[in-house]
Amino acid sequence: MARMKFLCDADRCIECNACVTACKNEHDVPWGINRRRVVTINDGKPGERSVSMACMHCTDAPCAAVCPVNCFYTTADGVVLHSKDLCIGCGYCFYACPFGAPQYPRVGNFGSRGKMDKCTYCAGGPEADITAVEYGSRENGQFIGYGSNRLAEGKLPLCAEMCSTKSLLAGDGEIIAQIYKERVVQRGYTSGAWGWKTAYRETIAS
Amino acid sequence: MARMRTPLRFLMAVLAFCVTAALTVPATAQQKQPESVNPQAQSVKEQQLLQELQKIQGRTSLPDSRSSVLEQPAGRDWRQFHQVTLRWIGAIAILGMLSVLVLFYLIRGMVKIEAGRSGRTLVRFNAFERFVHWMTASCFIVLALSGANITFGKELLTPLIGPEAFAGWSQWAKYAHNYLSFPFTLGVVLMFLMWVAWNIPSGVDARWIREGGGIVGENHPPARRFNAGQKAIYWVVVLGGGAAAITGYLLMFPFYVTDVTGMQTAQMVHGIVGMLFIAIMLAHIYIGTIGMQGAFEAMGTGEVDVNWARQHHSLWLEKEAEKGHVKGSSVAPAE
Numbered sequence: 150m151a152r153m154k155f156l157c158d159a160d161r162c163i164e165c166n167a168c169v170t171a172c173k174n175e176h177d178v179p180w181g182i183n184r185r186r187v188v189t190i191n192d193g194k195p196g197e198r199s200v201s202m203a204c205m206h207c208t209d210a211p212c213a214a215v216c217p218v219n220c221f222y223t224t225a226d227g228v229v230l231h232s233k234d235l236c237i238g239c240g241y242c243f244y245a246c247p248f249g250a251p252q253y254p255r256v257g258n259f260g261s262r263g264k265m266d267k268c269t270y271c272a273g274g275p276e277a278d279i280t281a282v283e284y285g286s287r288e289n290g291q292f293i294g295y296g297s298n299r300l301a302e303g304k305l306p307l308c309a310e311m312c313s314t315k316s317l318l319a320g321d322g323e324i325i326a327q328i329y330k331e332r333v334v335q336r337g338y339t340s341g342a343w344g345w346k347t348a349y350r351e352t353i354a355s
Numbered sequence: 356m357a358r359m360r361t362p363l364r365f366l367m368a369v370l371a372f373c374v375t376a377a378l379t380v381p382a383t384a385q386q387k388q389p390e391s392v393n394p395q396a397q398s399v400k401e402q403q404l405l406q407e408l409q410k411i412q413g414r415t416s417l418p419d420s421r422s423s424v425l426e427q428p429a430g431r432d433w434r435q436f437h438q439v440t441l442r443w444i445g446a447i448a449i450l451g452m453l454s455v456l457v458l459f460y461l462i463r464g465m466v467k468i469e470a471g472r473s474g475r476t477l478v479r480f481n482a483f484e485r486f487v488h489w490m491t492a493s494c495f496i497v498l499a500l501s502g503a504n505i506t507f508g509k510e511l512l513t514p515l516i517g518p519e520a521f522a523g524w525s526q527w528a529k530y531a532h533n534y535l536s537f538p539f540t541l542g543v544v545l546m547f548l549m550w551v552a553w554n555i556p557s558g559v560d561a562r563w564i565r566e567g568g569g570i571v572g573e574n575h576p577p578a579r580r581f582n583a584g585q586k587a588i589y590w591v592v593v594l595g596g597g598a599a600a601i602t603g604y605l606l607m608f609p610f611y612v613t614d615v616t617g618m619q620t621a622q623m624v625h626g627i628v629g630m631l632f633i634a635i636m637l638a639h640i641y642i643g644t645i646g647m648q649g650a651f652e653a654m655g656t657g658e659v660d661v662n663w664a665r666q667h668h669s670l671w672l673e674k675e676a677e678k679g680h681v682k683g684s685s686v687a688p689a690e
């Protein structure tokens with residue numbers, strides 16, 4: 150089985166936010182939650198870079214380690230998913246996550262944050278694949294369910310699939326690392342595979 | 356033809372010179388430019404930023420400013436604290452205290468009222484004081500159990516009751532933890548105000564500590580209303596409870612005051628204070644129940660036996676007797 154990863158080539162990202170929009174649309178993510186976001190470092194200065202970031206689906210994921218109710222699991226593809234049935238909304242995964250991925254529908258409501266939501270790598274949740282239960286409902290501002298399960302349909306995450314500059318790569322970690330390495334050799338420069346060292350303890354061509 | 360060629364050659368030479376000269380000027384200017392443009396030259400680099408900063412932060416076009424933190428590897432350190440360090444602190448403090456108490460009980464047993472009960476009593480804590488104590492105490496027990504559940508529960512309870520039942524219980528434990536924090540905090544504030552006047556350390560405490568108080572030592576050094584041990588408990592509750600409350604509210608109202616780094620620190624303080632608090636309260640519960648005869652009544656009925664008071668709080672008893680607060684006798688019990 151392939152070990153799925155994300156890679157954002159910051160030297161290509163043009164901060165169009167299409168990945169952010171595509172994700173929100175695909176999974177019908179409610180207001181206030183963005184599973185993916187584009188952060189611009191040194192905005193407006195020479196050398197600024199934009200990085201599209203979501204859950205990195207870490208190796209030995211910190212969120213899973215600290216969760217007091219063990220609601221995380223890693224799929225055979227290396228995707229880190231969680232169960233909203235078990236989640237108690239304590240916020241601990243957010244403290245541990247190096248990438249600010251876990252988010253809550255109700256922030257700061259006497260600690261009733263609601264069930265945690267984060268990027269699923271378009272791989273749904275613990276419910277049966279490609280079902281309405283897995284997709285979930287969006288009633289009353291609640292966010293039950295996980296959104297669509299493209300991986301089960303044999304498709305890759307939408308954000309990366311529709312990236313216009315192919316800055317955001319998703320897929321087998323070894324293949325996307327190879328693509329990135331070739332790019333770096335061809336163009337002769339890199340600002341780093343952002344997050345790889347922290348998430349996967351790996352560096353590519355830096 | 357040969358005559359024509361010479362001026363032509365001359366003309367060509369002049370032309371060639373001009374062209375060369377014209378070309379040379381921009382050529383020298385061009386040499387100052389880099390061979391090829393490297394768009395990377397000034398760009399931010401991840402590794403460099405991570406070395407310089409704790410976390411990488413930028414700007415997003417989302418209205419949610421929290422999303423502008425791109426990376427905070429400190430989450431890994433916090434994980435280490437939560438999963439390893441805090442568990443060791445908790446296990447050592449709580450199990451350590453329990454074994455010390457068991458050992459102590461086996462060696463020393465219950466500290467008896469040496470002169471036996473006199474039958475005469477005096478009020479130690481009035482109804483309001485007892486209400487505040489028990490409100491805070493009962494909240495504390497729930498807070499301690501639900502708090503320890505977050506650190507130890509998944510290892511200890513999940514194998515027993517299964518993940519669903521454990522998640523259900525943890526959900527309720529979390530609600531209880533959050534909501535009971537309010538009466539607990541109120542109780543800590545009231546105890547601070549109610550008893551602060553008697554809890555300022557004084558010279559009497561030095562002697563009490565030197566002689567090991569009434570529980571470790573055999574002598575019963577004089578003490579006012581609260582002896583040095585009780586003063587220590589008082590300040591643990593006031594300062595520890597205060598610290599737990601402040602850090603707890605920082606976590607309960609995320610992002611109102613602090614960001615993710617602040618919340619990690621708050622959780623660390625909250626966790627350590629909580630574990631030590633539990634350990635110290637175990638000792639407090641021990642002395643208040645099986646550790647010392649006649650002590651529980653102080654918080655139970657509110658009245659203590661005069662002989663208990665003479666043994667443990669002689670100076671306080673003298674004062675109270677002078678005021679005529681001792682029931683059942685007109686004789687001043689002070690020796």
Ligand code: SF4
Pocket residue numbers: 203204205206207210211212213229245246247248249250251267348
């Ligand atoms: S990026 Fe965050 S939420 Fe995703 S696996 Fe890593 S720690 Fe967990």
Ligand code: SF4
Pocket residue numbers: 212215216217218219220231235236237238239240241242243251265
């Ligand atoms: S918020 Fe939910 S998923 Fe995150 S650590 Fe707490 S219980 Fe686990």
